[in-house]
Amino acid sequence: MLPPDGPKPEALYGLPSSVQFCTRCVISNQRPGSVVEFRNDPAARKPSILFDEQGVCSACRYADIKAAEIDWEQREHELRRLCDRFRSRTGAYDCIVPGSGGKDSAFTAHILKYKYDMNPLTVTWAPHIYTDIGWRNFHSWIDAGFDNVLVTPNGRLHRLLTRLAFLNLCHPFQPFIIGQKMVGPRFSALYDVPLVFYGENQAEYGNNIEDNFRPTMDPAFFTAEPNVDSLRLGGVGARDLIRDHGIRPADLNPYLPVAPDRIRRTGTEVHYLGYYLRWDPQECYYYAIENTGFQPNTERTTGSYSKYSSIDDVLDHLHYYTTFIKFGIGRATYDAAQEVRNGKITREEAVALVHRYDGEFPSKWIDQILEYMDLDITTFERVIDEARSPHLWKRTENGWQLRHRVA
Structure with missing residues (x-):
């Protein structure tokens, strides 16, 4: 360990050098800010989570606002007016709902169709590797009464991008996130359906x-x-992908942003249903079970205690393992923090769950993951260890340990 008066360990990824945990939930100030993934522009990244003078994070403060200050009846009136403005009178699709058939997209599509009388087209950016339960839930979603377009990206290219994103950024989900963000607005423009609904903001x-x-x-x-020329995927410029990996420019189309003139021509508006209806992930889960046949997994999610979040893609397990490595925040922290805010568990319970499950290695899935990315375990471990920010991690005789744990 460094002596008390020694220099502070370096903080990577633009993270705060001092670690602070919310006094209300279990999230830390190391949670990364949102970023426009397809741009190589530092200005596109928004600040990480904010804390007030009482040490309470902005997510918990907004949970207070949701509980006490927002007039949800008025918000629902706004939703009804929005739906009235866009509802088709001819039987055509009148909104796009992107999703996988997980609890959130199942809730969104079903309530829009069966309570608010909309006719949604559901669109899905395919997972890297479907899990058995994810595939079953996807079909249960469709069987609950929805048309769907399944967009499966070029397998050779998507595997390459995922591999490069892991090697260069320790962020294997970057190409998936880009496709997922683009698929709703893209199909809005393609099908001339101006209204798009995502779940929560x-x-x-x-x-x-x-x-x-x-x-x-x-x-x-x-x-x-x-x-x-301005597109970067997996930490690599698109021109480099074309030159070094034999990628055709046309293959990159699904990852490109939608042209502003197409958005203007369609009049695309991307709305968050969670703005209009009080969003609670666990309540979405109960709704999806009852109305779309959604099923939880038979075992808990690697790195967490839940059985119904992030269960459709094998690489989800790697994604949250890498967030733990880079930011000290794993799946259990994300799950427990929002359940504290929604009054499902206490902070004390959340701390215990984080200590028990956060950062669990995805040993069950690692062979499939390595095969998908065409990597050996030695290379994998090297990338993981190089991604550890010194201000978060220290190496001891017992291996790597976090310098700071929530308490």
Whole structure:
């Protein structure tokens, strides 16, 4: 360990050098801010989670606002007016709902169709490797009464991008996140359906509270001139992908932002249903079980205690393992923090769950993951260890240990 008067260990990824945990939930100030993934622009990253003078994070403060200050009856009236404005009178699709058939997208599509009389087209950006339960839930979603377009990206390219994203960024989900963000607005433009609904605004879980008071997604997240020269995927410029890996420019189309003129022509508006209806992930789970046949997994999610979140993609397990490595925040922290805010568990219970499960290695899935990314375990371990920020991690005779744990 460093002597008390020695230099502070370096903080990578633009993270705060001093670690602070919320006094209300279990999230830390190391939670990364949102980022426009397709741009190589530091200005596109928003600040990480904010803490007030009482040590309470912005996500917990917004939970207070949701509970006591928002008029949810008025918000639902706004939703009904929005649906009235866009509802088709001819039987055509009148909104796009992106999702996988997990609890959140199942709730969103079902309640829009069967309570608010909309006719949604569901669109899915395919997982890297479907889990058995994820595939069954996807089909249960469709069987509950929805048309669906399953967008499966070029397998050779997507595997390559995932591999590069892991090697260069320790962020194997980056290409998936880009496709997932783009698929709703893209199909809005392709099918001339201007209204798109995602579930909750990720600002609920941190960043500036004011972001939650806008019902629509910032267009910067999905629209820009589709310029291959400015596109970076997996930490590599698109021109390098074309030159070094034999990728055709046309293969990159699904990862490009949607052109502003197409968005204007369609009049695309991307709304968060969580702005209009009080969003609670566990209540979405109960609703999806009852109305779409959604099933939880038979075992808990690796790195957490829950059985119903992030269960459709094998690489989800790697994604949350890498967030633990880079930011000291794993799946259990994310799950427990939001359940404290929603009154499902106490902070004391959350701390115990984080200590028990956070950062669990995805040993059950590692062979499939390595095969998918065409990596050996030695390379994998090297990337993981190089991604550990010195201000979060120390090496001891018993291996790597976090310098700071929630208490």
